[in-house]
Amino acid sequence: MKNNEATIFVFIASIIVGLLIAMNIGFEGKSNLLDAKQYDEAYNERTKLYSDLNNLKDEYDGINEKLSKYNSGYSQTDQVKKQIEDEVSNNNIILGNTDVEGPGVKITLDDADVQDSIFQIVHDSDIIQVLNDLRNAGAEAISVNGERIVASNYGYCGGPYINLNGIKIVRPFYINAIGNQDTLYNYLTLEQTQITALKGRGVKVNVAKAGKIKILSYNGILSYKYMSLIKK
Amino acid sequence: MVAFVGLLIGVILGVVWNIDIPVKFSPYISVAIFACIDSVFGAIRGSISQNFRADIFISGFFGNAALAVAMVYLGDKLGIPIYLAAVIVFGGRIFNNFAIIRRLLLDKTKSH
Numbered sequence: 001m002k003n004n005e006a007t008i009f010v011f012i013a014s015i016i017v018g019l020l021i022a023m024n025i026g027f028e029g030k031s032n033l034l035d036a037k038q039y040d041e042a043y044n045e046r047t048k049l050y051s052d053l054n055n056l057k058d059e060y061d062g063i064n065e066k067l068s069k070y071n072s073g074y075s076q077t078d079q080v081k082k083q084i085e086d087e088v089s090n091n092n093i094i095l096g097n098t099d100v101e102g103p104g105v106k107i108t109l110d111d112a113d114v115q116d117s118i119f120q121i122v123h124d125s126d127i128i129q130v131l132n133d134l135r136n137a138g139a140e141a142i143s144v145n146g147e148r149i150v151a152s153n154y155g156y157c158g159g160p161y162i163n164l165n166g167i168k169i170v171r172p173f174y175i176n177a178i179g180n181q182d183t184l185y186n187y188l189t190l191e192q193t194q195i196t197a198l199k200g201r202g203v204k205v206n207v208a209k210a211g212k213i214k215i216l217s218y219n220g221i222l223s224y225k226y227m228s229l230i231k232k
Numbered sequence: 233m234v235a236f237v238g239l240l241i242g243v244i245l246g247v248v249w250n251i252d253i254p255v256k257f258s259p260y261i262s263v264a265i266f267a268c269i270d271s272v273f274g275a276i277r278g279s280i281s282q283n284f285r286a287d288i289f290i291s292g293f294f295g296n297a298a299l300a301v302a303m304v305y306l307g308d309k310l311g312i313p314i315y316l317a318a319v320i321v322f323g324g325r326i327f328n329n330f331a332i333i334r335r336l337l338l339d340k341t342k343s344h
Contacts, residue, residue: 006279009289010272011238017268018242024261 096150096218100141102178104213105185107195110172110204119201122171124162126203129194130175137187139177141215145169148218165220172204181209235272259308260301263315267296270322273329280336296322 092098107130112120131149134142142149147164161168177184188195188207199205271293278284300318307314 005286006275006284006289007234009284009286010275010279011234013268013272013275013289013293014235014238015242015245017265017272018239018244019246020242020261020265020268021239022243022246024258024265 095222096141096148097222099214099217100178101212101214102140103181103209103211104139104141104176104178105181105188106206106208106210106213107175107177107188108172108204108206109175109198112202112204120203122173122198122203126194126198127162127164127173127175130198133188133193133195134175134177134179134184137179137184139179139184141178143176143215145174146216148216150218150220150222176210176213176215178213178215181211185209235276259315260304263300263304263318264297266319266322267300268293270325270329271296273326273333277329277333277336280333280340 089098093100109122109126109130111122115121127144131142131144144164147167147169161170162173163169185207187193190196195205195207271289274292275284275289278289300315300322303318304315
């Protein structure tokens, strides 16, 4: 009787165990318990994904904002156009493609009447150094004998004249510069500048402030051959 | 003998019903199975040595399984594989019980 009872219980228990095994057998060999290393990797990956997600969200917000700005700006096309035109004309002024006027200084350089030596003549290097001085002092637009000075100008001595950007200019040299009058004037009359050096050499130098100077636009062509935009 | 028949029936039933338990619970069930097998071996041994008690068997069958599952859960939370303790203890007891069953059966066949 007791043996019988045990047999029944063992039978039932075996069925339960068999059921459990059958239920679980499909998952054998792929336990979901990770060891420390796998856990670490999974954790790092999760962190990375979260930060990626945040970055993407930020980016999305930024782009969305820009887009909405464009959309609202689209109804005011004129305004956008005007803004672009303003920017272009501003750039042209800076580049020297437009006639400009404003306060500044006028410099006149001429060879000395009695030329004892080479030092009493105004050379191309003198002109360049005077231009450098003017730029240091904050001159916004400079011309030499009416010729606008831009970044790509060059000048060299061609004997009795100076070749400036292919145009021959002869003495006397009239250098006009637009900028803060006082700053320019004070800077040019400092001891270390080329103007002072030229004065010491006996060259005829005249620096004068002027309330309104007109400087014409650069009439050459600004072009480039070798450089190109860096693609981001 | 009856244990193997029961096991076979259980497996067949499980396959036929095709019950899926979530992967999450897989390690718990594995350890619970081990505890149940241990109990079954204990019951066989008891029935052979004529000192089987139903209340002890039933309480052991479910109690061991529950305790083993609880240990796996705790180990999971603490980051220590505590389930190894359950596996070692139950494994050792299964072999122990099997050894006693073997001896009893061999003695029985000898005495006949």
